Amino acid sequence: MYAYDEIDRTLVNERVSEFRDQVKRRLSGELTEDEFKILRLQNGVYLQLHAYMFRVAIPYGTLATNQLRALAHVARKYDRGYGHFTTRQNIQFNWIKLAELPDALEDLAKVGIHAMQTSGNNMRNVTSDQWAGVAPGEIEDPRIWSELIRQHTTLHPEFSFLPRKFKIAITASDHDRAAIRIHDIGLRLIKNEKGETGFEVLVGGGLGRTPFIAKTIKHFVHGRDILSYIEAILRVYNQYGRRDNIYKARIKILVHELGIEKFSREVEDEWQHIRNSSLQIDDEVIEDIRSRFTYPAYEKLPHMPDELRQAAADPDFEAWRKNSVAPHKVQGYSIVTISLKPTGGPPGDATAEQMDALADLADKYSFGEIRVGHEQNLALPHVAKRDLPALWKALDKLGLATPNVNLITDIIACPGLDYCSLANARSIPIAQELTRRFANHELANLIGRLHINISGCINACGHHHVGHIGILGVEKNGEEVYQITIGGRADENAALGTLIGPGVKFDEVADVVEDIVEAYLALRERPEELFMDTVKRLGVEPFKERVYATR
Amino acid sequence: MTSPLEQKKIKIAGPSVVTANRTWDGIVVYRTAAKGWSAELSEAAIVRNSDEARALLAESIADDVGAIGPYIAPVQIGEDGKILPGNLREQIRRTGVTIGQPAQV
Known part of the structure; x- marks a missing residue:
């Protein structure tokens, strides 16, 4: 964790006082909206469909437990009890009142959180690897x-x-x-x-x-x-x-x-x-x-503790472990990714209760540290392997143990037309339907690593261009229409996806994705050949034929 | 659902209202005939041609303290005279998100 110094604290506190005065002047009419807009944007405040949206920075995706609890507090006190983790290591609150924003900012400032660099035409929140400092083979933090x-x-x-x-x-x-x-x-x-x-x-x-x-x-x-x-x-x-x-x-x-x-x-x-x-x-x-930056005092622990060996007999635990647990640079520890993609749920959302409970678990099992990834999931970066079974049970009770990290239901989606004033089409309901279609874990596991990204407009907050399957919602003659691309990726071999054909209607999107997946399963040469490898080997044509042959 | 943020020309094809978000809390409001704002679509002033729309929008923009981001939105008038949102975007603004919020899932 990074410890703020006096300069950091003074800067954040002064910023809150300044914004409190700006809000006061706006509400009294002393400032017009034109004058105020740039000021609110510099403090992470947007106007969306239903209300103001408040975007809070989580620099390089690192949170302490008192900070996560403060975010839960803001969700509960000033919003509707939940927050939305974004693709840029920020969190958004969708129902905030302008008149209460200075109080929310003040509450966050007490734990060193702010909304600077989250909007406006300036430098945005610097993002990084959510496994920073713990990933094996990393050059340095x-x-x-x-x-x-x-x-x-x-x-x-x-x-x-x-x-x-x-x-x-x-x-x-x-x-x-x-x-x-x-x-x-x-x-x-x-x-x-x-x-x-x-x-x-x-x-x-x-x-x-x-x-x-x-x-x-x-x-x-x-x-x-x-x-x-x-x-x-x-x-x-x-x-x-x-x-x-x-x-x-x-x-x-x-x-x-x-x-x-x-x-x-x-x-x-x-x-x-x-x-x-x-x-x-x-x-x-x-x-x-x-x-x-302080690092935990790691213990010397065995690579394979008895607790983990015994838990391996439980297939549900194993399903979760295989997808959610990654090697740590220190023997005996793991990095645990926490899926915010439950079946039927909006990708990236967490309730205040989940945030509070997760803070407790991070204190108990991860030296008080949580990470936020651009895939809209969270991570506990320092979990002793012996604690994995107990952590899994606790996460499961919170609805945070969906074993789908990096699988087809680990979907990145923007807020879309349900929230966003720029959107042309809905994103979240498409994601929800896809998580239901592929809820069977054995099927999802059979399909293997496959990233779906959904955006509700061309601004591409859901990064659809770089989804293995990308879905872009547009508007055509007053209807939501979705364009499908395949072959994109966001990693070290980043590539833009290729459009497979004409857009399809809202109700057809999940069927089209099923067709693409069925084509992949039929076309792959062996189970280890990932979706992206098959697309690279064969191009988009076989998928296009499969999708449009009967449409 | 072309974003009204891209609304440049005022050209309406049917009954319309002016909608915005209330300044202090951001909730969806509609311009009323009494030159105020209401959270009820049923209380919105209806305009039926571009001149009326332009005038209502200008009056709404002038009330900068009351609400922000005003724009013209289509509505439908039911047989019973009830005012209904004219497209999905306005339907969502009026009735809320089409998804379960996390606490409800």
Whole structure:
């Protein structure tokens, strides 16, 4: 966990006081909505279909139990008893009252939580691998660098009025769980031949109506230079990025239009001006941040404790363990992913009661720490293997032990037309129906790793472009119509999916997905061949034929 | 359900209302004939042509303290005179999400 210092606490508290005054002036009519809008957006407050929506940052996806309890408190006191974890390590509350928002922010500030960097045309919440600091084989904990960038960019005056929002993600593992290739800047922590820490820097990724996979702009930037290099990219973007057309304002468009070579030359020129400035990071600064991350006092535990061996006889436990439990860098411990995708439930939602209970379990079994992943699931990062059976039973009682992590029902979905003012079609009911269709665990397990992503409009908050099966809701003649893509992925081999044909109606989507899955099961060469491998081997045509032959 | 945020021209094809969200708490409201806001669709002022719609919208925008984000939304008038939402988006705004909220699932 990262421990806030006095500067952090003062900043967050001052921000609350400032916003309280702004809300007061808005409600009295002293500020118009036009004047107030940018202020509320800088504090994570959107207007949605039914009410204001309040988005709270969970930097690099790390939460302490007192913070999770504070989120539960906000859900219970100011909202309708639940929150929605998003694809960018934030949580959203959907029914908040503007008049009560300063109180909610004040309650969160007491535990070091805020809503800065969650909206507006500025730097957004820096995201990272939810397994940071515990993943085997990781170069080093990427949250140290995430925190450095978070501190540097928070309220940075030069980056508070960018052409458009700007998102950075960092990973330090070979397997990319942070989806860095679909971010404005993606950072892959690496070591050079001298053993020095640095980054492969990627730029220009993003989804929305013009999706691009990020391109490598520099193969190695030394850690001490990362702030100046990021700043150089942002300066080039700030200078040349389009402000005349919101649909062409993201850095991905600039990179595409200039070309990566010209863009990188511009960045290099800018960088040479600033790299040897105060932006160069002293080792002491990094060490100070590193020292603020505390790690558990792990015990020396056996690889295979008796409790785990005995529990293996229970097929329900084993089904959960195989999908939810991952290796930890310390022997005798595991990383446990907690599915927020129950059968028939909205993906990513958790009730206040679940959050409170999960905080208790994290205190008991995970050294008081919880993680939030971009797949809209949570994780307990330090669970002793001997405790897995007891944890599973406790999670099951809370409805948090659905054994579907990485399976077809582990669906990423945006809020869609049920909540969002930008949406054209519903997302959540599609996800709910799919979780019912594939509720049989044996079937889901037979299908294997398969990610479905659903967005209710072209803004692509559900990352449909990079779903193994992507579903995009659009509106046609007043009706919801869904376009289906296959072959996308968000990991280290990120790719955009291919449209398989004309859109289908709301009631047909689950049938189409069933057809695609049946085609895959018939076409795969062996059970170990994953859906993505079959699509790669055969292309979309066999799936297209199967879906449209009878439609 | 084209988002009304993209509503640029005022052109209506049938009976319509002006709807927005109340400033202090964000709930869905409708502009009334009495130049106020109501949470009840049944109390909404009905407009039937573009000039009426433009005038009602202008008046609504001017009431910046009462409600935010006003726009023109289609409605249907039932045989009994009851006002009904004109599309799915407005149906959802009026009656709530079409899914069970987590506590209900």
